[in-house]
Amino acid sequence: MKLYGDPGSGSTRRVLAALYHIGAEFDFELIDLFNGDNRTPQFLALNPNGMIPVLVDGDVVLWEASAINLHLAEKFGADLLPSGxxxxxxxxxxxxxxxxxxxxxxxxxxxxxxxxxxxxxxxxxxxxxxxxxxxxxxxxxxxxxxxxxxxxxxxxxxxxxxxxxxxxxxxxxxxxxxxxxxxxxxxxxxxxxxxxxxxxxxxxxxxxxxxxxxxxxxx
Ligand SMILES: N[C@@H](CCC(=O)N[C@@H](CS)C(=O)NCC(=O)O)C(=O)O
CATH class of the missing domain: 1.20.1050.10 (Glutathione S-transferase Yfyf (Class Pi); Chain A, domain 2)
Incomplete structure (x- = not known):
């Protein structure tokens, strides 16, 4: 599982917080917005919006931090998504x-x-x-x-x-x-x-x- 983002981004932070809370293992690749890393063809293939964060988990490629966090909560059965x-x-x-x-x-x-x-x-x-x-x-x-x-x-x-x-x-x-x-x-x-x-x-x-x-x- 690999997260693309920037620790200074509030949207990336939402996913990092969920990953740390869950205790999941993951790789991290810095996408430096001030360096244009979000505009490369490789990154745009992952998220055509050119925005971070993006999670790649096997065949699953997800952008939008809330969707990523719902995926993580379901995958790991985390208490971050209550029931009922x-x-x-x-x-x-x-x-x-x-x-x-x-x-x-x-x-x-x-x-x-x-x-x-x-x-x-x-x-x-x-x-x-x-x-x-x-x-x-x-x-x-x-x-x-x-x-x-x-x-x-x-x-x-x-x-x-x-x-x-x-x-x-x-x-x-x-x-x-x-x-x-x-x-x-x-x-x-x-x-x-x-x-x-x-x-x-x-x-x-x-x-x-x-x-x-x-x-x-x-x-
Ligand atoms: N709705 C998106 C927002 C993502 C977003 O706004 N990311 C910003 C950094 S915090 C970004 O990548 N901006 C680059 C750009 O707009 O070109 C989410 O919740 O993940």
Whole structure:
């Protein structure tokens, strides 16, 4: 089994967190987006979108981190995908994460990291739209997490992974999460209680800190 990605990518991180949590063995190939590795004919044959992550598991070639994680959870019988009604709630939050929750943060990444690195000015309108989207959906998550330790049931699941991924570049992109104390407390709980989540946070920083120094992006 081989994962193609970049430890600094929030989408790759979702799969790495699942793999570490499961304890699965895998090979890893770095696809450096800043080097154009995602645009080679070989990589485009795996994912015509030119995006990471991609998992190759025998004859199975999968892109989209959520699909990869569902494959891993089923293959290894992992506790990351609950059974019964909680299974559908897990999928509900995973779909919500992709459709709504993760819409704003990539725009902040573009404005505050990519454009700065390219020497382009920030677009205040794009930043305001991203913040408005984040606040709108964080209000939903904030209420949901009021009396809960994890997003679904009483343990870490793929829903937590898909939602918490937006914290990956918190110190570089500044989403307005501090206004949502239950969301902040939940994310801290993941770091404190889920070794795989803390490990991927450390790997993100090891990758991003020198990269930012080189590219000049982030603040
Ligand atoms: N919906 C995809 C998103 C993947 C994605 O946005 N990957 C980014 C890195 S985090 C990427 O490969 N960007 C390169 C590009 O857009 O050209 C998933 O969940 O896997």
């Amino acid at each position: 009604a909680d299974r559908m709630l897990t999928l509900q939050w995973m779909f919500w994460a992709g459709e709504h929750w993760r819409q704003g943060p990539p725009a902040l990444f573009t404005e505050r990291i990519v454009k700065v690195a390219m020497g382009l000015p920030e677009d205040p309108r794009a930043l305001a739209d991203a913040d408005a989207s984040i606040r709108k959906f964080a209000t939903t998550l904030e209420a949901h997490l009021k009396d809960r330790r994890y997003v679904v049931g009483d343990r870490f699941s793929l829903a937590d992974i898909d939602l918490a991924a937006t914290f990956t570049h918190l110190s570089r992109t500044f989403p307005p999460y501090a206004e949502f104390p239950n969301v902040m407390a939940w994310h801290q709980r993941l770091l404190d209680e889920v070794p795989a989540w803390a490990r991927t946070r450390d790997e993100v920083e090891q990758r991003m800190v020198p990269l930012m120094a080189k590219l000049g992006g982030g603040k």
